[in-house]
Amino acid sequence: MAILENIRKRTTVLILIIGLALFAFVISGVFSSDNFAGGKVGSTVAEVNGENIPIDEFRAQVENASRRYGPSVTGTQLVNMVYDQEVRRTILNQQFEDLGIEVESDQIVDFVRTSGYAQIPDFQDENGIFNEQVFKSTIADWKANDPLRYDAWLQDEKAIIQAAKERMYFNLVKGGVTATLAEGELDYTMANDKVDIKYVRIPYTTIPDSTITVSKSEIEAYIKEHKAKFQQENARDIRFVYFEEKPSAEDDASVKEAITALLDDSVEYSEAKDANDTIAGFRNTTDMAAFLDRHSDEKFDTIYKAKKDLPSVVADTLMAMEVGEVYGPYKDGDFYKVSKIMDRKANGTVKASHILIAWEGAERANPAVTRTKEEAEAEAKRLLAEAKKEDVMFTTLARENSDGPSAPRGGDLGYFQEGLMADEFNDFCFGNPVGTIGLVETQFGYHVIKVDDKQDVIQVATLAREVEPSEQTINTLFTDATKFEMAVIDDEPENFGDIARESSYTVRPVNKIKEMEENLPGLGSQRSVVQWAFNEDTNVGDVRRFDVNNGYAVVQLTKKYRKGLMAPEDASATALPAIRKERKAQQIIAANQGKSLDAMASDNNVSISTASAVTLKAPTLPGAGREPMVVGTAFALDKDQTSELIKGETGVYKLTVTNKTEAPDVENYSTYAQSLQSSTAARVNGAVYNALKDKAEIDDKRATFY
Numbered sequence: 001m002a003i004l005e006n007i008r009k010r011t012t013v014l015i016l017i018i019g020l021a022l023f024a025f026v027i028s029g030v031f032s033s034d035n036f037a038g039g040k041v042g043s044t045v046a047e048v049n050g051e052n053i054p055i056d057e058f059r060a061q062v063e064n065a066s067r068r069y070g071p072s073v074t075g076t077q078l079v080n081m082v083y084d085q086e087v088r089r090t091i092l093n094q095q096f097e098d099l100g101i102e103v104e105s106d107q108i109v110d111f112v113r114t115s116g117y118a119q120i121p122d123f124q125d126e127n128g129i130f131n132e133q134v135f136k137s138t139i140a141d142w143k144a145n146d147p148l149r150y151d152a153w154l155q156d157e158k159a160i161i162q163a164a165k166e167r168m169y170f171n172l173v174k175g176g177v178t179a180t181l182a183e184g185e186l187d188y189t190m191a192n193d194k195v196d197i198k199y200v201r202i203p204y205t206t207i208p209d210s211t212i213t214v215s216k217s218e219i220e221a222y223i224k225e226h227k228a229k230f231q232q233e234n235a236r237d238i239r240f241v242y243f244e245e246k247p248s249a250e251d252d253a254s255v256k257e258a259i260t261a262l263l264d265d266s267v268e269y270s271e272a273k274d275a276n277d278t279i280a281g282f283r284n285t286t287d288m289a290a291f292l293d294r295h296s297d298e299k300f301d302t303i304y305k306a307k308k309d310l311p312s313v314v315a316d317t318l319m320a321m322e323v324g325e326v327y328g329p330y331k332d333g334d335f336y337k338v339s340k341i342m343d344r345k346a347n348g349t350v351k352a353s354h355i356l357i358a359w360e361g362a363e364r365a366n367p368a369v370t371r372t373k374e375e376a377e378a379e380a381k382r383l384l385a386e387a388k389k390e391d392v393m394f395t396t397l398a399r400e401n402s403d404g405p406s407a408p409r410g411g412d413l414g415y416f417q418e419g420l421m422a423d424e425f426n427d428f429c430f431g432n433p434v435g436t437i438g439l440v441e442t443q444f445g446y447h448v449i450k451v452d453d454k455q456d457v458i459q460v461a462t463l464a465r466e467v468e469p470s471e472q473t474i475n476t477l478f479t480d481a482t483k484f485e486m487a488v489i490d491d492e493p494e495n496f497g498d499i500a501r502e503s504s505y506t507v508r509p510v511n512k513i514k515e516m517e518e519n520l521p522g523l524g525s526q527r528s529v530v531q532w533a534f535n536e537d538t539n540v541g542d543v544r545r546f547d548v549n550n551g552y553a554v555v556q557l558t559k560k561y562r563k564g565l566m567a568p569e570d571a572s573a574t575a576l577p578a579i580r581k582e583r584k585a586q587q588i589i590a591a592n593q594g595k596s597l598d599a600m601a602s603d604n605n606v607s608i609s610t611a612s613a614v615t616l617k618a619p620t621l622p623g624a625g626r627e628p629m630v631v632g633t634a635f636a637l638d639k640d641q642t643s644e645l646i647k648g649e650t651g652v653y654k655l656t657v658t659n660k661t662e663a664p665d666v667e668n669y670s671t672y673a674q675s676l677q678s679s680t681a682a683r684v685n686g687a688v689y690n691a692l693k694d695k696a697e698i699d700d701k702r703a704t705f706y
């Protein structure tokens with residue numbers, strides 16, 4: 001009672017406490033609700049020029065894509081595919097809104113009429129032609145009587161509207177793409193004005209890289225001068241040791257021993273008979289199908305096989321064996337096998353060639369064939385007479401005259417067994433000896449046939465066991481991977497490679513992994529490894545073991561790259577060669593100032609080369625590659641004039657113009673202008689979108705969710 005009295009006395013205080021708690025809860029809800037600051041943190045998969053792409057809508061698109069593409073596309077590939085589509089749609093829709101581009105119903109109809117939708121039978125009239133009225137009535141019927149079909153159409157309609165807007169937008173841009181007659185003339189002259197030169201080239205490779213010292217500050221200065229070339233995305237470097245789950249030598253020997261034990265009869269005790277039973281082995285079993293069902297990883301295949309259909313490692317051996325003989329065990333891929341010849345059919349497969357002469361109306365005849373059946377018969381008999389001549393090649397006759405798809409192969413049909421060809425064709429091939437040439441008629445036309453070869457076919461029973469890692473092997477592998485993981489975690493990060501080498505493990509590096517990649521060379525699809533490498537809590541030097549395809553990978557994060565300008569260490573692979581080339585050019589130019597071509601060639605132990613009919617449109621020199629600066633200089637000179645030293649792509653040049661040929665005058669350059677305009681217009685869609693995307697501010701948050 002005293003306790004109840006105390007509670008009554010403190011009722012006001014309790015109410016106040018509960019009220020404050022509820023108020024705090026409500027306030028907490030306000031600050032975390034979707035209505036505050038534009039939505040929950042992380043509720044968008046990307047932000048494009050300030051416009052959000054909601055994660056819920058994005059996931060729905062990924063789900064739709066998954067149903068559309070099925071298991072042939074991985075989850076990460078689907079995400080990346082949908083992301084690219086949504087970013088494109090968002091960027092272009094922003095343009096449509098700024099320009100006021102809208103699509104009316106008649107424009108939707110026009111788009112359907114000129115697209116693949118026009119081939120849908122429901123939208124066509126009795127003549128199989130798209131009809132606007134049929135189209136509209138079909139949609140109305142779906143809306144009234146088939147809601148599921150109508151909902152699917154609404155999704156298609158959204159795609160049609162988007163595509164129609166894109167067509168309008170890009171057509172507006174293309175409308176401003178022109179090429180003047182002057183531009184057409186320039187394009188013509190660049191392709192047809194020609195120059196002949198003789199030149200000396202001193203390759204940059206004549207100066208060893210080791211003689212050019214480049215400081216870190218010089219690399220930094222070069223990066224600042226060429227910022228566009230040295231931008232990088234967020235990326236990671238890792239290295240790993242792969243512990244592959246594969247059979248050991250003991251596993252291999254165990255399977256071989258087990259399959260060998262099944263060859264001969266064995267004795268087993270039978271409780272039912274209270275006596276020993278003799279169990280027939282592979283050699284002596286009278287029910288091969290049942291034996292293989294019980295003991296083999298492969299069923300009994302009753303189909304007769306030609307040599308080409310047998311495993312290449314034993315094909316010659318099996319074809320030479322007699323019925324009842326057994327061969328093995330032998331290794332075929334990941335299997336140990338024993339094979340027994342069950343039966344043989346002499347000449348069971350035939351190799352033949354033919355010349356098909358079809359007539360108009362024959363089955364599967366090419367529409368271009370217009371000859372009558374009588375004309376076809378006469379032509380076939382003529383070719384038969386030609387084919388039987390000793391000095392005539394059958395393959396040539398077939399290649400030049402056959403109406404069949406085998407004509408490019410000289411009529412060769414390869415090997416085939418009975419029952420695969422038309423009856424008349426089949427009977428001729430299997431009923432005549434090798435070398436016979438004859439004529440038969442089938443529903444496809446007249447065939448001039450040559451029997452090229454015959455081979456036996458055999459029925460083979462194969463006892464097969466796959467060599468797989470045993471439980472002991474798998475346990476040992478896990479232990480080895482765990483020991484290595486612990487060893488590298490307990491040691492210094494830089495000793496990862498040394499510890500691996502002590503155990504004869506191979507360390508494999510993977511560099512510049514992007515945030516949304518999933519395939520790692522040597523490991524395949526490993527999204528979890530990439531996510532770990534990009535996790536903010538993962539530091540350079542950290543190590544983790546992953547369960548991967550057929551084993552384990554012990555992975556170490558070795559480097560992080562932040563988005564922006566490259567550090568000198570990261571840019572050196574590109575910057576160093578460029579800086580060295582510049583220094584080498586300066587040295588070569590300084591050493592050869594004022595020299596003639598002959599002196600320059602002699603002093604540098606190089607030859608004087610020539611190039612003929614060089615054009616500005618294809619500024620390439622034989623043996624030197626693309627050299628636009630050199631070719632441009634040549635066109636700026638007169639005949640017999642010699643240039644100064646030229647800093648080219650692959651070396652320093654000096655040249656003399658030996659001849660110049662101007663392109664013949666053309667009465668009108670409109671054709672060339674039109675060609676330029678067409679080629680430029682063809683690039684509009686891709687070029688415009690890429691320019692918009694490059695300029696857009698895109699905050700990619702995919703890695704937060706996937």
